[in-house]
Amino acid sequence: MSHISCYAALSAKSLLSPYKIDRRKIGANDVEIAIDFCGVCHTDLHYIKNDWGITHYPVVPGHEIVGKVTSLGKEVKNLKIGQRVAAGYIGNSCQTCSSCRAGFEQYCLKGFSTIFNSPTKDLGGFAYGGYSKSIVVDDHYVLTVPNGLDPAGTAPLLCAGITTYSPLKNWGIKPGMTVGIIGLGGLGHMGVKLSHAMGAKTVMITTSINKAVDAIKLGADEVLISTDSGLMKAMANQFDFLLNTIPGPHDYNHYMGLLKVDGTMCIVGSIGPTAELNTEHLVYGRRRIAGSLVGGIKETQEMLYFCAKHQIIAEIEIIKMDEINQAYERMLKNDVKYRF
Ligand SMILES: NC(=O)c1ccc[n+]([C@@H]2O[C@H](COP(=O)([O-])OP(=O)(O)OC[C@H]3O[C@@H](n4cnc5c(N)ncnc54)[C@H](OP(=O)(O)O)[C@@H]3O)[C@@H](O)[C@H]2O)c1
Ligand SMILES: [Zn+2]
Numbered sequence: 001m002s003h004i005s006c007y008a009a010l011s012a013k014s015l016l017s018p019y020k021i022d023r024r025k026i027g028a029n030d031v032e033i034a035i036d037f038c039g040v041c042h043t044d045l046h047y048i049k050n051d052w053g054i055t056h057y058p059v060v061p062g063h064e065i066v067g068k069v070t071s072l073g074k075e076v077k078n079l080k081i082g083q084r085v086a087a088g089y090i091g092n093s094c095q096t097c098s099s100c101r102a103g104f105e106q107y108c109l110k111g112f113s114t115i116f117n118s119p120t121k122d123l124g125g126f127a128y129g130g131y132s133k134s135i136v137v138d139d140h141y142v143l144t145v146p147n148g149l150d151p152a153g154t155a156p157l158l159c160a161g162i163t164t165y166s167p168l169k170n171w172g173i174k175p176g177m178t179v180g181i182i183g184l185g186g187l188g189h190m191g192v193k194l195s196h197a198m199g200a201k202t203v204m205i206t207t208s209i210n211k212a213v214d215a216i217k218l219g220a221d222e223v224l225i226s227t228d229s230g231l232m233k234a235m236a237n238q239f240d241f242l243l244n245t246i247p248g249p250h251d252y253n254h255y256m257g258l259l260k261v262d263g264t265m266c267i268v269g270s271i272g273p274t275a276e277l278n279t280e281h282l283v284y285g286r287r288r289i290a291g292s293l294v295g296g297i298k299e300t301q302e303m304l305y306f307c308a309k310h311q312i313i314a315e316i317e318i319i320k321m322d323e324i325n326q327a328y329e330r331m332l333k334n335d336v337k338y339r340f
């Protein structure tokens with residue numbers, strides 16, 4: 001046990017500030033990771049502000065973690081000291097229910113533990129995340145980082161990458177399909193890269209005309225400005241799949257007409273109640289609305305190999321920990337290119 005430096009928010013009203021935490025002593029199946037980089041996801045900000053009413057303070061966010069193994073429990077056989085590893089949103093799950101056995105720990109029927117903010121055996125009772133010097137993670141939830149992937153650019157793959165990869169994979173995205181990625185932020189920019197790599201015609205659907213050039217550079221075949229009703233109409237019935245990363249409640253009906261018959265819009269951005277849904281678009285066109293949460297551990301590892309094969313990492317702006325509060329201000333102003 002030692003006092004570990006981290007950044008914490010002490011209440012919904014406070015900024016992040018330096019703080020000290022203790023981690024649990026490593027158990028037989030634990031891995032201690034010295035953290036080199038941690039991505040800044042919009043979810044971290046939702047937790048700090050207690051947007052979902054579930055935050056336990058002090059909260060140490062951070063769930064896009066890349067670092068090196070510094071200590072291993074005696075039962076951990078597949079990792080080595082000094083190895084480059086990663087950890088994401090899922091910190092624990094029952095490992096016995098049908099979801100866990102199928103490799104979808106995020107849908108654990110007993111409820112999975114997030115890497116931060118969930119009750120744990122850690123000292124303090126609640127897990128602290130990756131905005132810290134080190135972390136202790138059960139080995140089942142530790143990913144290996146393939147050689148050749150830049151560690152800083154890899155960190156955002158652990159949430160933004162897997163949250164977009166998992167639904168694209170689940171809905172069988174492949175050449176011949178047209179995919180729309182809604183919102184060009186942390187998740188959206190990974191969604192464009194991954195959909196493009198899977199061979200689909202990929203359209204960036206954005207409110208920001210000034211991001212159009214970037215969208216094409218990231219791999220979009222076309223850009224659709226969603227605030228232009230004429231353009232939206234012209235693209236009606238064109239899409240097999242829409243991945244919606246918008247971070248708050250909004251009018252889903254606005255996008256549903258873009259889908260072909262049998263098309264699906266998958267929500268990954270906003271979690272919670274939203275404006276009323278007009279079922280007209282569902283009924284006239286057998287369209288569907290679905291949701292998806294991060295991804296399982298096995299598919300996260302698969303996603304990392306996919307990214308290594310296709311040379312995909314996140315577009316990042318590296319900041320120091322003491323710049324985190326300005327980074328959140330910029331995130332709220334939609335001024336991130338495209339992950340801190
Ligand atoms: N389901 C999951 O497992 C999961 C995992 C990670 C994150 N999330 C959630 O996903 C959301 C996005 O996270 P992120 O880190 O990608 O956020 P982000 O970097 O802030 O990007 C969000 C993007 O959405 C667009 N946008 C923002 N407000 C909008 C509005 N009112 N109407 C239309 N478009 C809007 C903007 O893109 P344009 O400028 O291009 O319009 C913005 O860049 C957050 O709510 C986060 O909590 C969910
Ligand atoms: Zn389970």
Ligand SMILES: [Zn+2]
Pocket residue numbers: 041042043044063089159160
């Ligand atoms: Zn996230």
